[in-house]
Amino acid sequence: GENVEQHPSTLSVQEGDSAVIKCTYSDSASNYFPWYKQELGKGPQLIIDIRSNVGEKKDQRIAVTLNKTAKHFSLHITETQPEDSAVYFCAASLEASFGGSNYKLTFGKGTLLTVNP
Amino acid sequence: KAGVTQTPRYLIKTRGQQVTLSCSPISGHRSVSWYQQTPGQGLQFLFEYFSETQRNKGNFPGRFSGRQFSNSRSEMNVSTLELGDSALYLCASSGGRFQETQYFGPGTRLLVL
Numbered sequence A: 001g002e003n004v005e006q007h008p009s010t011l012s013v014q015e016g017d018s019a020v021i022k023c024t025y026s027d028s029a030s031n032y033f034p035w036y037k038q039e040l041g042k043g044p045q046l047i048i049d050i051r052s053n054v055g056e057k058k059d060q061r062i063a064v065t066l067n068k069t070a071k072h073f074s075l076h077i078t079e080t081q082p083e084d085s086a087v088y089f090c091a092a093s094l095e096a097s098f099g100g101s102n103y104k105l106t107f108g109k110g111t112l113l114t115v116n117p
Numbered sequence B: 001k002a003g004v005t006q007t008p009r010y011l012i013k014t015r016g017q018q019v020t021l022s023c024s025p026i027s028g029h030r031s032v033s034w035y036q037q038t039p040g041q042g043l044q045f046l047f048e049y050f051s052e053t054q055r056n057k058g059n060f061p062g063r064f065s066g067r068q069f070s071n072s073r074s075e076m077n078v079s080t081l082e083l084g085d086s087a088l089y090l091c092a093s094s095g096g097r098f099q100e101t102q103y104f105g106p107g108t109r110l111l112v113l
Helices: none
Strands: A004-007 A010-014 A021-026 A033-036 A046-049 A056-059 A060-067 A072-077 A086-092 A111-116 B003-007 B008-012 B019-024 B029-036 B042-049 B052-057 B066-067 B074-078 B087-095 B098-104 B108-112
Touching: A004 A086, A010 A021, A021 A086, A021 A111, A033 A060, A046 A056, A046 A060, A046 B003, A046 B098, A072 A086, A072 B029, B003 B087, B008 B019, B019 B087, B019 B108, B029 B074, B029 B098, B042 B074, B074 B087
Parallel strands: A010 A111, B008 B108
Antiparallel strands: A004 A021, A021 A072, A033 A046, A033 A086, A056 A060, A060 A072, A086 A111, B003 B019, B019 B074, B029 B042, B029 B087, B042 B052, B066 B074, B087 B098, B087 B108
16 A cells, blocks of 8 residues: 655754645555645644646645655745644545545655744 | 534543444545544555445454435444543545545544553
8 A cells, every 4th residue: 555754753943944844655546736735723724735737836835746756745935934834645546537436645744844933 | 615523522432342433425525535544554445335335445354334314414423432442433434526535533542452
């Protein structure tokens, strides 16, 4: 089955700096890669996702890149703010448009991001 | 639209008991997935239901079961609770144009004593 590795496990940055979290996956069939942010006491919140037909996607201060050949994808947060502090999870699954019905998400172990004021 | 709701938010049970957790998906979503989150194992897939049928299942013992109702609401049941079942149980729903995009509820925190 799919295996997702995530690094680093903890990341501390100064407010205003950039943060990068990297993930690798093992199953070349995976083609949907979401990122979730989880704050204390809450469920994971989808912040951005990318599908296999694109290499990069941006949403304001957040961007995700995908390298299907190398089987890795990364989350980039620019101009970090204290409210960005949380645990971030990457995940991989299959995309619905490619057929099938197995949308099980396989998660990385998470990255605790701390943004220091 | 209202998000995914889960009840109860917190539960304390003792070993050997059983527990039922409930999840109401986003309106219009027909797929409901369940995940277990623990500090040691992280987020692990339990099972997924679509139109009242279990479509996918993770690697959990038969003590973990679920069902989905005609209104897409779902329940999961854990029988003969063990200490290791203490976890945050998360429900996620998906539907609409992007079937693979999952939205999570706040979770049910289960403590087994």
